[in-house]
Amino acid sequence: MPPFRLERNQRGRLALVNERGETFEDIEVVRAFPLTDPRHWISICDGAGKELLFIDNLDGVEAATRSLIEEELSQREFVPVITRITNTPSSDEPATWQVETDRGATTFEVESDEAIHRQENFRVSITDSHGIRYEIPDIRRLDARSRKALERFL
Amino acid sequence: MRELTIAAGSLPAWVRTLAGAHVPAGEAVLTWFEPDLDAQLRYASGLVLLTDRQVVSLEWSGSRANGKSGGPPRTVKQWPIDHDSEFKCKDQAGVGRLELVRQGEVLASWRYTMARAAGAHRLADRWEAEVRGEKVAPEETKAAETANIECPVCGTPSPVGSSTCASCGASLSKKAVWSLFRLFGVARKYFWMTLLGFVLTLAGTASGLIPPYLTMPLMDDYLVPYQGGHAIDPDMVKWYLVGLAGAAVLAWVLTWGQMYVLAWVSERVAADLRTMTYQHLQKLSLEYFGRKRTGDLISRVSSDTDRICYFLSVYVLDFATDVLMLVMTVAILVSIDWELAMVTLLPLPLISFLVFRVQGRLARGFSSGNRAWAELTNVLADTIPGIRVVKAFAQEDREVERFHRSNERVLHTNDRINRVWAYFSAVVVLLTELGVLVVWIVGVYRVFHHSVTVGVLTSFVAYISRFYTRLDSMSRIASATQRAAASAQRVFGILDRVPKVVEASNPIPAKNLEGSITLQDVGFRFGTRPVLRGINLSIRAGEMIGLAGQSGAGKTTLINLVCRFYDVTEGAILVDGADIRQYSLGEYRRRVGLVLQEPFLFYGTVAENIAYGRPNASRTEIIAAARAARAHEFILRLPGGYDSLVGERGQFLSGGERQRISIARALLVDPRILILDEATSSVDTETEREIQVALSNLIKGRTTIAIAHRLSTLQRADRLVVMEHGEIVEVGPHQELLDRGGVYARLYQAQFETPHGTAEDPEEEDDDDLAGAPAAAIKDK
Numbered sequence: 001m002p003p004f005r006l007e008r009n010q011r012g013r014l015a016l017v018n019e020r021g022e023t024f025e026d027i028e029v030v031r032a033f034p035l036t037d038p039r040h041w042i043s044i045c046d047g048a049g050k051e052l053l054f055i056d057n058l059d060g061v062e063a064a065t066r067s068l069i070e071e072e073l074s075q076r077e078f079v080p081v082i083t084r085i086t087n088t089p090s091s092d093e094p095a096t097w098q099v100e101t102d103r104g105a106t107t108f109e110v111e112s113d114e115a116i117h118r119q120e121n122f123r124v125s126i127t128d129s130h131g132i133r134y135e136i137p138d139i140r141r142l143d144a145r146s147r148k149a150l151e152r153f154l
Numbered sequence: 155m156r157e158l159t160i161a162a163g164s165l166p167a168w169v170r171t172l173a174g175a176h177v178p179a180g181e182a183v184l185t186w187f188e189p190d191l192d193a194q195l196r197y198a199s200g201l202v203l204l205t206d207r208q209v210v211s212l213e214w215s216g217s218r219a220n221g222k223s224g225g226p227p228r229t230v231k232q233w234p235i236d237h238d239s240e241f242k243c244k245d246q247a248g249v250g251r252l253e254l255v256r257q258g259e260v261l262a263s264w265r266y267t268m269a270r271a272a273g274a275h276r277l278a279d280r281w282e283a284e285v286r287g288e289k290v291a292p293e294e295t296k297a298a299e300t301a302n303i304e305c306p307v308c309g310t311p312s313p314v315g316s317s318t319c320a321s322c323g324a325s326l327s328k329k330a331v332w333s334l335f336r337l338f339g340v341a342r343k344y345f346w347m348t349l350l351g352f353v354l355t356l357a358g359t360a361s362g363l364i365p366p367y368l369t370m371p372l373m374d375d376y377l378v379p380y381q382g383g384h385a386i387d388p389d390m391v392k393w394y395l396v397g398l399a400g401a402a403v404l405a406w407v408l409t410w411g412q413m414y415v416l417a418w419v420s421e422r423v424a425a426d427l428r429t430m431t432y433q434h435l436q437k438l439s440l441e442y443f444g445r446k447r448t449g450d451l452i453s454r455v456s457s458d459t460d461r462i463c464y465f466l467s468v469y470v471l472d473f474a475t476d477v478l479m480l481v482m483t484v485a486i487l488v489s490i491d492w493e494l495a496m497v498t499l500l501p502l503p504l505i506s507f508l509v510f511r512v513q514g515r516l517a518r519g520f521s522s523g524n525r526a527w528a529e530l531t532n533v534l535a536d537t538i539p540g541i542r543v544v545k546a547f548a549q550e551d552r553e554v555e556r557f558h559r560s561n562e563r564v565l566h567t568n569d570r571i572n573r574v575w576a577y578f579s580a581v582v583v584l585l586t587e588l589g590v591l592v593v594w595i596v597g598v599y600r601v602f603h604h605s606v607t608v609g610v611l612t613s614f615v616a617y618i619s620r621f622y623t624r625l626d627s628m629s630r631i632a633s634a635t636q637r638a639a640a641s642a643q644r645v646f647g648i649l650d651r652v653p654k655v656v657e658a659s660n661p662i663p664a665k666n667l668e669g670s671i672t673l674q675d676v677g678f679r680f681g682t683r684p685v686l687r688g689i690n691l692s693i694r695a696g697e698m699i700g701l702a703g704q705s706g707a708g709k710t711t712l713i714n715l716v717c718r719f720y721d722v723t724e725g726a727i728l729v730d731g732a733d734i735r736q737y738s739l740g741e742y743r744r745r746v747g748l749v750l751q752e753p754f755l756f757y758g759t760v761a762e763n764i765a766y767g768r769p770n771a772s773r774t775e776i777i778a779a780a781r782a783a784r785a786h787e788f789i790l791r792l793p794g795g796y797d798s799l800v801g802e803r804g805q806f807l808s809g810g811e812r813q814r815i816s817i818a819r820a821l822l823v824d825p826r827i828l829i830l831d832e833a834t835s836s837v838d839t840e841t842e843r844e845i846q847v848a849l850s851n852l853i854k855g856r857t858t859i860a861i862a863h864r865l866s867t868l869q870r871a872d873r874l875v876v877m878e879h880g881e882i883v884e885v886g887p888h889q890e891l892l893d894r895g896g897v898y899a900r901l902y903q904a905q906f907e908t909p910h911g912t913a914e915d916p917e918e919e920d921d922d923d924l925a926g927a928p929a930a931a932i933k934d935k
Contacts, residue, residue: 030790030791030795031795032773032777032789032790032795032796033761033773033795033796033797034794034795034797035794035797036759036761036797037773040773041773041777041796043790045787045790049787049788049790049791050787051786051787051790054777056774117799127799131793133793133794
């Protein structure tokens with residue numbers, strides 16, 4: 001990975017300065033594997049989606065830049081983590097889910113069972129009717145009631 | 155002389171006998187053929203013997219008398235032949251004609267139905283080989299001699315014991331029930347559990363028979379005397395009641411155990427059967443899938459195995475219990491009072507007869523029921539994937555109508571079964587009632603004459619009602635057996651199918667292939683229809699070959715042969731000098747990469763789809779492959795990047811995107827031989843350009859055979875192979891073929907030249923791009 005620098009311009013947008021000193025304004029930071037490997041494989045693209053730089057591992061990036069990247073990523077990615085399921089979603093389609101997430105309580109609709117996807121053994125992701133993804137990192141850590149509500153779909 | 159013995163030794167016995175009678179000693183019988191029509195296309199038996207000097211044709215009148223039955227032939231004709239003679243086969247509309255031609259003159263002709271076409275082609279081919287001076291061992295005849303069953307439909311020999319023909323799937327054994335016995339083979343693994351289950355069944359059944367036995371002395375020794383004013387011991391009454399309760403509890407525990415154990419076994423047998431079937435299905439060649447309908451296969455693997463499971467877990471269990479119960483009850487009844495027992499058993503033969511009668515009808519009903527069900531599944535499997543076409547042509551109503559019709563058929567077949575069944579059940583109930591009535595009559599009569607006690611009569615009635623309930627449920631096994639047997643036959647229909655493309659017995663490893671390909675006299679037939687003939691081509695390792703030609707010219711067949719989806723029917727395909735049939739099938743296919751016109755994406759993430767051919771590929775490798783395939787950037791734009799889910803048919807991606815993912819998939823397995831089936835439909839120029847870059851990365855350094863439609867591919871190919879009617883007509887580089895002004899030049903003009911000139915310009919530009927841009931990407935790996 002060549003040396004690079006990130007800057008925040010006056011409009012609050014990020015800019016990339018590469019090893020030759022060229023500056024690219026309005027860059028976007030994208031995770032290649034947002035679900036399965038969020039700490040690695042991060043791509044920095046220009047506004048048109050052309051890749052400028054690819055970071056294998058965030059740990060290899062110096063701290064200041066890393067925090068800028070992480071800040072940008074958390075701004076960009078909206079993936080609430082479900083901590084509790086408060087209703088018992090029906091198996092009709094669409095089903096309404098009432099949940100508590102790390103970003104607060106919310107209600108969403110799930111179109112079909114296929115939107116509930118078991119990623120690995122205990123990680124589950126749910127995509128609602130608007131395409132927003134909700135994550136449950138480990139179903140074993142949910143309380144018994146929530147687990148019971150979820151288990152019917154797995 | 156030597157040859158005669160070799161060849162004649164492999165002929166079927168009846169052919170050999172006839173050959174002995176009609177072929178002069180010293181002539182070698184090369185092969186034989188049985189025409190089954192006469193010149194007026196009426197059915198008639200015949201036998202054509204081809205020797206190295208003449209053709210002998212025997213004819214019988216009509217189809218009944220033939221060589222096998224030993225009747226003398228009506229006519230015997232001979233034609234001497236030499237190397238100027240040739241045989242020609244022509245198949246049309248189910249009827250074929252084999253002609254013996256010398257210098258344009260037709261000397262003889264024979265007619266046959268398609269069932270005999272293989273023999274006609276074999277004869278023609280064998281003669282051609284003879285003319286060319288090849289010595290061919292008549293292999294097919296050997297196979298026919300060793301096998302014991304010959305399929306009545308297609309004539310392919312099958313090993314003894316198969317229930318269906320290995321080649322066409324026709325049923326060989328008429329009794330579907332036999333298929334059920336084959337389930338024991340699958341269940342052998344669970345022998346001890348099954349045994350436990352049956353022991354429990356035995357014990358459970360016996361415990362169910364205790365209560366009436368206890369009521370007998372309870373009544374005769376205590377209740378009746380008590381009513382008669384005698385003093386009794388109330389303690390013993392208590393013990394009898396406790397005994398009754400104990401028997402009930404015992405029966406409950408044992409039945410519980412028995413049901414659980416046997417259900418456990420049957421669930422596993424069904425699961426094994428499902429896996430076995432699916433595993434076998436995966437081994438079958440593409441040809442099989444081409445002929446079967448998706449819905450039918452799905453219903454065989456899913457609902458038929460499920461029915462078998464239900465049968466094993468519910469009916470077999472019930473039946474075993476019933477039989478035990480009956481035997482035990484009869485034993486008890488006889489031991490108590492044999493005369494009354496005889497009266498009790500009176501309706502039994504009648505019911506057995508009825509079961510026997512009904513069974514046949516039900517069997518037919520269920521097998522057509524299963525077919526109706528498969529038809530219904532077919533409609534679903536057809537229309538759901540094709541829903542876009544349905545909607546685009548506004549044919550929803552018609553499809554609903556089609557579904558409705560299939561559903562009606564299911565309804566009708568079920569109605570038929572139910573009619574038979576309802577009648578049968580009612581008759582059994584009636585007989586049961588009559589049986590009980592007879593026992594009462596005889597019993598009451600004998601009680602009056604003091605030859606039996608009231609207790610004996612009550613226990614008899616208790617036993618008899620149990621007995622008839624059992625008989626009733628036992629008669630149900632008739633329908634259940636037939637239903638399960640029909641399913642088992644359908645499942646074994648898949649399992650008995652022998653894969654056409656088989657693993658070599660001593661496969662040579664295909665680890666490090668160079669990738670040179672030689673096609674030697676390759677011919678291929680679909681059934682009897684020749685698709686490819688006399689293909690000779692040698693491809694250097696790393697060379698790129700473009701296949702051109704009109705659709706139907708045999709291009710796809712050729713690449714299917716190189717992929718070993720089918721095996722050649724004639725000649726051989728050599729890779730690195732060895733016949734591809736000698737390589738281990740799995741390893742060979744791993745060295746072959748395939749990019750299809752219509753890339754298929756499985757339900758899963760983008761990363762999983764790219765890594766389909768190498769599931770353990772690292773993320774670095776996946777990204778490198780995606781980069782080289784020009785897919786990386788658009789994947790990053792997807793909401794979940796490489797973790798984005800793509801649907802069953804990859805609905806969320808555009809055609810060009812899917813194409814590039816499939817290119818990445820091929821790149822990741824790093825094949826030595828690459829097969830490209832280029833899309834005929836064009837995409838926009840930008841996408842086209844990305845795909846071209848991706849393709850050029852893929853092709854680099856690999857032996858490539860591409861069905862080429864794009865001009866850039868045609869130009870990039872080292873050599874173009876132009877095919878027409880299953881044969882190679884021209885070979886050479888693009889420009890050379892254009893200059894030659896032959897088939898290719900004509901094709902090219904039809905495709906690319908517009909009234910305003912050629913469409914070459916924008917694509918030329920593409921080619922320039924190819925040189926520089928992608929070079930780094932593939933090395934990243």
